[in-house]
Structure formats: C-alpha cells, structure tokens
Amino acid sequence: MCSVGDDYQENELANHMERLDIKEVKTCNKCREKIPNVLLRRKDGYCKSCFLNGTEHKFKAFLGKHRFIKKDEYVLVNYTIGHPITSLLSFLRSGINASTPKQLKFNPIVLYIERNFHLNYEQRLRLLEQIQQHVREFNFPIYFTSFVQYACHSNIDFKTDYREITLNTNDCEEINKLYDSNISPTAQMEFYKQFEHRLLLESAKRLGCQHVFTCDLAFDVASQILTNVSLGRGSHLQMDIGVCDARDPNVTLIKPLRVFDIKELALYNYFNRLEPLVIKEQQFDPYLSVQNLLTNFVQNLQVNFPSTITTVVKTGDKLSMDKEIWQNKRCELCLLPIETQNGKFTSAEATEFSHWISTHPPDPKVPAIEIYNETIGATGKNARKYCFACSRISDFLIKQ
Ligand SMILES: [Zn+2]
Ligand SMILES: [Zn+2]
Structure with a gap:
C-alpha cells in the first residue's frame, strides 16, 4: 500500500473541501444568540434570519454608498440565467416594497437578450416562456430582444411577449456570416461580448433607462481583470471591471452584485425558496480560448485559495484610467478612447x-x-478606428 499516495489524496481533499464545522462556531456572529445555519469565508457563522437580513443590507449599502441612482429613474436589469439574477430581482422587489427610509425609489425594467443558438427552436421558446414567468413572479416589466437581429441587421426590436420574438433555425449560420471562418474562439467570444455591451447601452437609451444593472459577481470581475490584461485591454480595465462603467455619457453600467459570491446568493435563494432557471450550457473546454482558460484558473483559485479572488478584485479597483485619455477618439467597437x-x-x-x-x-x-x-x-491606420484589442477582432469581421 502506498502511504505517500494516500496522504496526497487526503491533503488534496482537505484543500478542495470546505469543512462546514458548525460545532466550532457555536453562536451566530451577528446576534450572538442563535445557532448558526450558514458558514461563510470558512469562519463566519450566521443564523438564517441574520444571514438573510445581512445579504439584503449588503445590496442596499452598496447602492447607498455609491449613490448612482436618483429618485424615479429607470434601471434596465440584464437578465442572465442563474442564481445571481434570481437574488437580484428579489433584492429589488423587497427593497422597493420596504416601508423604511432605505426604500429603493427607482423603477427596474428587465431585458432578456435572446442568443441561445445552441438550443433547438422548442427549447428556445420554452426558455423564453420560463423567463417571462420568472420575472412576472417578481412583478417587474420584461422586454425581449434578439441578439442576431442586432448583430446581423442592426435592428433592435423589443417584445413584451416572448411569443413575438423572431427565432430562426438558421440563426447560428446567420451570425457566422458576420466574421471570417478563421476567427479564433477568443476573438469570437470578444465579438459577442462587445456586441452585447453595445446592445445593452442602446436598449437602455431606447427604453428610457439611465442605468443598467448586470449580474457580475466577484468571481466574474476577477476573471475579467485577468482576461482584459491578457487581451490587451489593460488600459481600459477600470471601465470593464469597475463598480460603474461610464463610457456612454447617457447610460451607466453598474455591477451591484460584485460584492457577492455565488455561495451567498445560492443560500439566499434557498432560504427564500426562490428557484432559479437552469439552461443546458455549452460544453466548457478550459483550453478553447483565453477567456475560458482564465475563468478556469479563477475557478481553481476560488476552490483552493478563496481569499485570492478578493485580492485580485481589490488590486483591479486600485487601477485607474488616465483622465486625459477621454479626450481621444473613441474605438468604433468598444466605444472606449483609443490610445494615441x-x-x-x-x-x-x-x-x-x-x-x-x-x-x-x-x-x-x-x-x-x-x-x-x-x-x-x-x-x-488600424489604431485610428479601433483600440488595440478590438483591432484584433476587426481583422475577422466581414461587415464593418
Ligand atoms: Zn443571528
Ligand atoms: Zn475597442
């Protein structure tokens, strides 16, 4: 029997498994009375009611601290399937319904950008129906729009009923016609990201919203920081990962969930009996693209060294953009100023x-x-029209 191998496996397991040793944390960290039900950061135990109050308070404190949104303004909420959007809709509903001075006084509008080309027609339609139902449970208005229509035909059409959205069986081929078949998966993912970003900003303007909420968590921000640096977007890092993206003078993009991790939100949903939607994900190959590689790297960090995620995010927050650069010409794809x-x-x-x-x-x-x-x-020549990173994508774009 090989004892070295056994030791290795045990150590590996200890690294990967977070021990939920409630016995060691005898009382709730907050009320100091009740038995803890939740263990966060491997050491902080909370009872159910303190955990739920604390989570909602964290969301409101984030908005209160930064004071982005004025009374009666409209906020577009970008619906992305999973736990984060479910928690976000619940935070918003309970914040708006609250009768305390900390009541949220703005109007959320939900937008779903349809781009599930990897599913068949029936699956896509069924998913849209579930999304409409899910958002209606929180009593918020929802609009649907098509990514393909925007990317291929520069057409932005909003539908309030999921059955009216255009879903073509050849959407995947349509989108592939936009770029050269030699495009790398990294550039293709960047292309989707930039187009979605522009579609969000444009949709917010057309729907009369001054702000957009996205569902990025601390994990997403950490992955984005490393991806941006790897793709030559280091000089624009602050706009992509910061609390507020103000590249458009009329619409700000805000990440209100960047102070949370997935465990907190999954537990919040569980205790509130909130069921998130699930979708058949495309197969994740960690070596397919730079984005996948770095997401996989940060996933491993989260398992083995969870506090490193906070360090990466805080380091990213310390980086700022040169103010004078805003006077430069803007990149036609990402809309950020081009370095000259x-x-x-x-x-x-x-x-x-x-x-x-x-x-x-x-x-x-x-x-x-x-x-x-x-x-x-x-x-x-290239730099005049696009920033460095976007010029790498533009090389493959057929329609420019
Ligand atoms: Zn408590
Ligand atoms: Zn650019």
Whole structure:
C-alpha cells in the first residue's frame, strides 16, 4: 500500500473541501444568540434570519454608498440565467416594497437578450416562456430582444411577449456570416461580448433607462481583470471591471452584485425558496480560448485559495484610467478612447509595430526614413478606428 499516495489524496481533499464545522462556531456572529445555519469565508457563522437580513443590507449599502441612482429613474436589469439574477430581482422587489427610509425609489425594467443558438427552436421558446414567468413572479416589466437581429441587421426590436420574438433555425449560420471562418474562439467570444455591451447601452437609451444593472459577481470581475490584461485591454480595465462603467455619457453600467459570491446568493435563494432557471450550457473546454482558460484558473483559485479572488478584485479597483485619455477618439467597437502616439510607443503600438515589421521585409532599395514612415503610417491606420484589442477582432469581421 502506498502511504505517500494516500496522504496526497487526503491533503488534496482537505484543500478542495470546505469543512462546514458548525460545532466550532457555536453562536451566530451577528446576534450572538442563535445557532448558526450558514458558514461563510470558512469562519463566519450566521443564523438564517441574520444571514438573510445581512445579504439584503449588503445590496442596499452598496447602492447607498455609491449613490448612482436618483429618485424615479429607470434601471434596465440584464437578465442572465442563474442564481445571481434570481437574488437580484428579489433584492429589488423587497427593497422597493420596504416601508423604511432605505426604500429603493427607482423603477427596474428587465431585458432578456435572446442568443441561445445552441438550443433547438422548442427549447428556445420554452426558455423564453420560463423567463417571462420568472420575472412576472417578481412583478417587474420584461422586454425581449434578439441578439442576431442586432448583430446581423442592426435592428433592435423589443417584445413584451416572448411569443413575438423572431427565432430562426438558421440563426447560428446567420451570425457566422458576420466574421471570417478563421476567427479564433477568443476573438469570437470578444465579438459577442462587445456586441452585447453595445446592445445593452442602446436598449437602455431606447427604453428610457439611465442605468443598467448586470449580474457580475466577484468571481466574474476577477476573471475579467485577468482576461482584459491578457487581451490587451489593460488600459481600459477600470471601465470593464469597475463598480460603474461610464463610457456612454447617457447610460451607466453598474455591477451591484460584485460584492457577492455565488455561495451567498445560492443560500439566499434557498432560504427564500426562490428557484432559479437552469439552461443546458455549452460544453466548457478550459483550453478553447483565453477567456475560458482564465475563468478556469479563477475557478481553481476560488476552490483552493478563496481569499485570492478578493485580492485580485481589490488590486483591479486600485487601477485607474488616465483622465486625459477621454479626450481621444473613441474605438468604433468598444466605444472606449483609443490610445494615441505621443512620441513614445504604447505597448499596444509597439506590438503592432513589431508585427508589421516582421511580416513586411524591408526593401533594400527604399531609404530607411521612407520605410520608417510607411511602418508608422501602417501601424497607426488600424489604431485610428479601433483600440488595440478590438483591432484584433476587426481583422475577422466581414461587415464593418
Ligand atoms: Zn443571528
Ligand atoms: Zn475597442
């Protein structure tokens, strides 16, 4: 019998399993009276009522601290299937119904962007029906819109009844016509993300909303930070991962759940008997794209070193954007300001320069100064229309 192997397995198990040792935490951390029902961060035990009050308070405290939303404004809530949206709708409903001074005084409108091409027609329709039913349980208005119609035909149509939304069996082929078949999965995922982002902003404007709520958790923010740096979006990091994305002067994108982790929200839903919708996910290959790779990396961090997620998020929060950059021209895809040449090369421009030089061998007959000017002109050409990271996607876009 190999004892080394056994030890290894036991240690591995100890790393992966969070021991829910309620005996060690004898009373609730908050009321100091009741027996704890929940153990958070491996050490903080809470009774059911303190946990539920604390979770709702955390949400309201986040909104209260940042004071994004004024009285009677409209907020578009981006519906994404799972536990987070279920908790978010419940937080909003109980906050609006509250009769305390901390009552939420804005008007949420839910939007569902349909892009389930991987399901068949019946499954897609059934899912839309379930979403409509789910949102109606919280008594909020819901609109449906089609990602394909927007991406392929620049058409944004809102439907209040799920049966009216256009679902074509060839939606997948339609969307594939937009880009070159050689597109990498990384660029394809970025393409979806940027288009969805634009569709959200545009929908908010058309539906008269001044803000958008998304369902990103601390985990999503940590994955996004590492993905952005890897994809050359480091200079725009603050807009993608920050509390508030203000790239559009009229609509702000807010992540009100970025202070939560999935365990808190799943338990909140469980205690409140709230059933989230489930969807057949596409197979997750961790090595398919940069985004998947980093999501998988952060997933492993969450299991083995949960506090690292908070460290990554807090480090990201300390990074800020250069204020002067906002005067620059905006990228046509992500709408963020493009870094320009100012005597020195930015890292994006240096990469662009080096790529151009290595793919265009110099002609010995042409004077060096001409080669230099040609190179600078060629590398600056793409950067004028798109930021560095978007220029990587634009190379594959057929309709520009
Ligand atoms: Zn308690
Ligand atoms: Zn861009």
